[in-house]
Amino acid sequence: MKRLELQLMGFPEFRLDGRTVELALRKAAALLIYLAEVGGPVAREVAATLLWPETDEEAARARLRRTLYKIRIAFGSEVIAAAGASLSLNPALSVEADSRVFEHACNVGPLDAAADIYRGDYLAGFSLPDCPEIEEWIFFRREALRSRLVQALERLIEAKIADGEPRSAVVHATRLAGLDPLSESAHRHLIRAHLAAGDRAAAERQGETCIRLLREELGIAPDPTTLAMLREPTRDATLDLPRTRYVEVGGIHIAYQIVGSGPTDIVLVPGFISHVERIWEDRSCRAWISAVSRLGRLILFDRRGMGLSDRVGARPTVEATAQDILAVMNAAGSRRALLIGASEGGPGCIRFAVDHPDRLIGLVLWGSLAKGSRAPDYPFALTVAQYDLWKQRLLAGWGGPAEIQTFAPSLAADRQAETWWAGLLRAASSPGAVAGLLEALRDADVRHLLTNVSARTMILHRSGDRAVRVEAGRFLAAKIPGARFIEVDGDDHWFWVGDQQPLLNSISAFARRG
Incomplete structure (x- = not known):
């Protein structure tokens, strides 16, 4: 079996059975890389449109045929299999892309090997300015891999000091x-x-x-x-922070921390962005976590695909979040807990409450929602088109304090908060990786589960919340049997910004009644 190697960390290089192959045409290289990364068949018309977006269909197909011919001549072998209307790498080849090897090392180790493999940013110096979709795909892939490197280096530093x-x-x-x-x-x-x-x-x-x-x-x-x-x-100032631990769920490692030692277990399920270590770097967030941990033993975690948890190839579902909650509770030795779902973490908590009512002392939903996008009977969310435009704006600002004016308008002019939020975004995920998560949140819908929630439930929502309208909180309270709705003054979506005391008082009283 012939061996095809693709070096994609840095400027791309190709080898067939150890022989370096020069691909003078960048679009030929892009096609080979795209097929290797997708890992499955790609429709001819899709490939043609990606590489020649401004060309009519017939001309684009002709150029694709010529490109395939030049690839065959360069390698002296059929490295691309053309089966009817689709293209894929020849299944008779053994294919290895260093980007994939890097990701595998990040997931299962050794992390030293992952750091060594990352010789440069993904496809550094390689561009196709007349192919905007390919350029965007490369950008998202590059940012995702760079994010994995940061995560791997942080874990390596901790391990080397400990060893x-x-x-x-x-x-x-x-x-x-x-x-x-x-x-x-x-x-x-x-x-x-x-x-x-x-x-x-x-x-x-x-x-x-x-x-x-x-x-x-x-x-x-x-x-x-x-x-x-x-x-x-x-x-060592960092030793004041709780140790990050890991629990495995179906081959995926979930990062979690335990803070405090009170009699009541409290599990906090974050919104779409989290990083169990970076959250401690903001003074307000640190103060909030410390205050909640004084109410009970607080369990924090990053959902799969986010923060210090493993990245996943599929869009995370509410069922997956429920599985992560269960795994973290079991790992922490928590028999029953007060479950707090923040923002987009709420739907996963609702799924858990229906599936495992015996594991709950109660359910608190903060600034949360039952459905990610608008429907005729759910008019207080963005339409799919509006949501996608917002997602594009968020991703375009990634690396900076993207959308802080939506999540925390009172901090929009606070340089310290903006710097922290920008750093948290970069550490927690990358634009490409988070895009799938945002699409999953957009499509989430747990309205059919609400009447089946039997746990004591409290809904907390700020009246002027710009990220999730207060009507979404009222909807939850109206549909969940016996739920209590508490409306709090303010415009900030983040619970650690603005007046925290009403929230802490409500959660404390709710926990005591459990």
Whole structure:
């Protein structure tokens, strides 16, 4: 069996049985890469449209035939199988793309191998400016893989320090800081690695670099946690944070943390974005988590495909979220818990409440909804077309504080909050990876489950919420038997922004009644 190798991390290279093959035509290279990444048949008309979008159908098909011929001549072999109306890589070939090998190493290890495979950004220096759909696909794929590298490096740094290899941790942390020089979290990783290696002078220099970059580029001051690491070198500031653990669900690893030790277990299911470690970097969010953890033993987690949990190839469903909740509760030794579903996390909590009523003390839904898009009998959500436009706007702003004015209008001019939110987005996911999640949320609909919820339920919603209209909360309360609806003043969607006390008081009273 012949072996086809594709080096896609960096500028693309191709080898057949160890022999380097030069593809002078970029569209020929793009076609081969696309087929390898899709991993299945692609319709001829789709391939032709992607590569020659401005050409009429007949001319595009003719150019596709010529491109296939040139690929065959370059390789001296039929590497692409043309079966009727579709194209795919020849099934008789053994195909290996380093991008796929990298992802596998990120999922199952070793992480050192994943870091070594990432020799450069995906298809760096390769572009097809006259093929906008291909360009967009490459961009999303590049961002997804870069996000995986950041995640792998963060885990490697922690592992190397824990294993007594601080010099290796410094190497990985230096690379991490180079990927995103404006990420305070990356600088903090490097400071910690230097301190672990006993090089206080290097840690102080890195601290000065971090402070200067944040001041000059973003106009903000560093977080007190960063300064504390330098003031108290014998004390590892990051150890104040709970340890991130993992539980496996059907081959997918879910990241979770346990905070506090109260008698009541509280499980918090996040909205569409989460990162169990980066959430601690915002002072308001940290204060909120700490306050909730004083009400009981708080269990935080990242849903599959998000944050520190494994990426998945399929769109996450409400059923998958319910499975993740169950797995995390079992791993944490939680028999029954108060379940808090925030925003888009609510539908998965509703599914769990119907499937596992015996595992709940109660259900709290904050700023949540039963359906992701508008219907004739559900008029207080965006239409599918409006939602898709909003998604495009969100993805276009990814890497910056995208849509913070929607989620937290009171923070829209707060540079510190904007910087944190931008960093959280980059760490939690990538534009390409989150696009599928957003589509799944758009299509989610648990209205048919609401009357089957038997757990005590409380609905909390801010009256001026710009992300999820208050009518969506009222709808939940009207349909869930015996649900209590509490409307809170304010426009912010995030529960840790604005007046937190009414929310904490309501959750505390609700937990005590359980």
